[in-house]
Amino acid sequence: MSKLRFRISVSLDGFVAGPNQSLQEPLGIGGERLHDWVVALEAWRRAHGKEGGEVNESTSVMEGELANIGATIMGRNMFGGHPGPWSDTDPWKGWWGRHPPFHHPVFVLTHHAREPWKAEGGTTFTFVTDGIEAALEQARRAAGGKDVALAGGAQAAQQYLRAGLVDDMQLHLVPVLLGGGERLFDNVGDLHGLTLVDTIATPNVTHLRFARG
Amino acid sequence: MSKLRFRISVSLDGFVAGPNQSLQEPLGIGGERLHDWVVALEAWRRAHGKEGGEVNESTSVMEGELANIGATIMGRNMFGGHPGPWSDTDPWKGWWGRHPPFHHPVFVLTHHAREPWKAEGGTTFTFVTDGIEAALEQARRAAGGKDVALAGGAQAAQQYLRAGLVDDMQLHLVPVLLGGGERLFDNVGDLHGLTLVDTIATPNVTHLRFARG
Numbered sequence: 001m002s003k004l005r006f007r008i009s010v011s012l013d014g015f016v017a018g019p020n021q022s023l024q025e026p027l028g029i030g031g032e033r034l035h036d037w038v039v040a041l042e043a044w045r046r047a048h049g050k051e052g053g054e055v056n057e058s059t060s061v062m063e064g065e066l067a068n069i070g071a072t073i074m075g076r077n078m079f080g081g082h083p084g085p086w087s088d089t090d091p092w093k094g095w096w097g098r099h100p101p102f103h104h105p106v107f108v109l110t111h112h113a114r115e116p117w118k119a120e121g122g123t124t125f126t127f128v129t130d131g132i133e134a135a136l137e138q139a140r141r142a143a144g145g146k147d148v149a150l151a152g153g154a155q156a157a158q159q160y161l162r163a164g165l166v167d168d169m170q171l172h173l174v175p176v177l178l179g180g181g182e183r184l185f186d187n188v189g190d191l192h193g194l195t196l197v198d199t200i201a202t203p204n205v206t207h208l209r210f211a212r213g
Numbered sequence: 214m215s216k217l218r219f220r221i222s223v224s225l226d227g228f229v230a231g232p233n234q235s236l237q238e239p240l241g242i243g244g245e246r247l248h249d250w251v252v253a254l255e256a257w258r259r260a261h262g263k264e265g266g267e268v269n270e271s272t273s274v275m276e277g278e279l280a281n282i283g284a285t286i287m288g289r290n291m292f293g294g295h296p297g298p299w300s301d302t303d304p305w306k307g308w309w310g311r312h313p314p315f316h317h318p319v320f321v322l323t324h325h326a327r328e329p330w331k332a333e334g335g336t337t338f339t340f341v342t343d344g345i346e347a348a349l350e351q352a353r354r355a356a357g358g359k360d361v362a363l364a365g366g367a368q369a370a371q372q373y374l375r376a377g378l379v380d381d382m383q384l385h386l387v388p389v390l391l392g393g394g395e396r397l398f399d400n401v402g403d404l405h406g407l408t409l410v411d412t413i414a415t416p417n418v419t420h421l422r423f424a425r426g
């Protein structure tokens with residue numbers, strides 16, 4: 001069966017976003033420091049239609065993450081926009097503009113029903129209101145035998161981790177302190193059968209991969 | 214000048230002790246899992262007068278930690294015993310029995326004055342009531358040109374980190390979740406000039422070393 005693969009950048013003090021998240025600063029204060037390592041990569045820039053960038057020890061990690069993914073699941077907070085029901089006239093369409101970098105079906109966990117939104121480049125956002133298991137089932141079906149990526153944010157990740165549904169977890173541990181914000185592992189309990197299977201050390205980030213033992 | 218070197222084992226969710234610390238469970242529930250990697254080492258066992266043990270990738274890290282240390286600083290919580298003033302008749306003498314493994318002067322941060330206690334094997338515990346800088350000054354003098362180890366716990370470490378007095382920090386990141394307990398990096402702010410300089414990856418623990426850039 002296709003795997004549910006979760007990957008996320010996290011600070012040394014356990015935050016996946018800094019304090020005071022807002023529409024203007026969706027990653028919170030200092031939160032963009034968690035992503036400096038990745039936006040510098042040639043592999044990431046290429047996947048987002050940009051030129052240039054670095055090739056380093058993180059390249060193979062990034063390429064591995066992007067490979068064999070047929071669908072993505074994300075939480076409402078990560079998709080973004082004002083909380084609550086969607087606007088009838090001009091509903092929020094995500095952070096990614098008209099050409100989102102997914103190029104496959106994306107399932108957004110939300111309490112508020114909404115018609116699917118078909119972006120350019122093969123990305124369709126489907127809004128799932130009946131819970132994480134239903135979203136996973138739909139995503140698996142849509143992935144056509146490939147794996148499903150769990151993109152975050154923290155609350156969606158915590159729900160899947162608590163339910164023991166994550167098959168593979170890649171933490172990108174960034175050696176900075178954010179001092180506040182959104183914690184990844186709040187109320188998760190234990191690792192629900194995931195164990196550390198691989199570590200790749202670089203000066204800017206430590207890649208820790210967990211899988212089912 | 215001799216360096217202040219801090220090393221500590223920390224869980225993936227940022228705890229240095231589990232929930233519900235007590236005299237019976239000084240590391241809190243599950244907290245002993247943070248130390249499984251070290252008590253299994255031949256280098257640690259030898260330093261504590263025990264035989265046997267493993268030699269692995271963590272051995273050189275452990276030996277490096279023990280080398281060139283002339284004095285140790287620890288917080289009252291780590292030294293242990295009931296909080297508040299010391300007993301007049303039979304004051305708490307630490308967790309380590311009559312032969313503590315330090316074999317050098319140890320300075321305990323406390324609000325309650327007490328005469329020094331001279332244990333066997335070259336360890337003398339001196340109780341410092343006038344703050345972290347005074348303790349560091351005394352420890353440096355006692356270390357005779359060698360470095361000073363900051364042994365913990367979390368609150369003592371936070372005070373020294375916030376004051377920018379830590380020159381070298383070794384985090385032993387253990388891939389488990391404790392779900393609660395004492396957090397290492399609460400209210401520390403940023404890393405105060407420490408940057409990641411070395412990572413040693415093993416299946417059971419990731420050694421992350423930070424130093425002044």
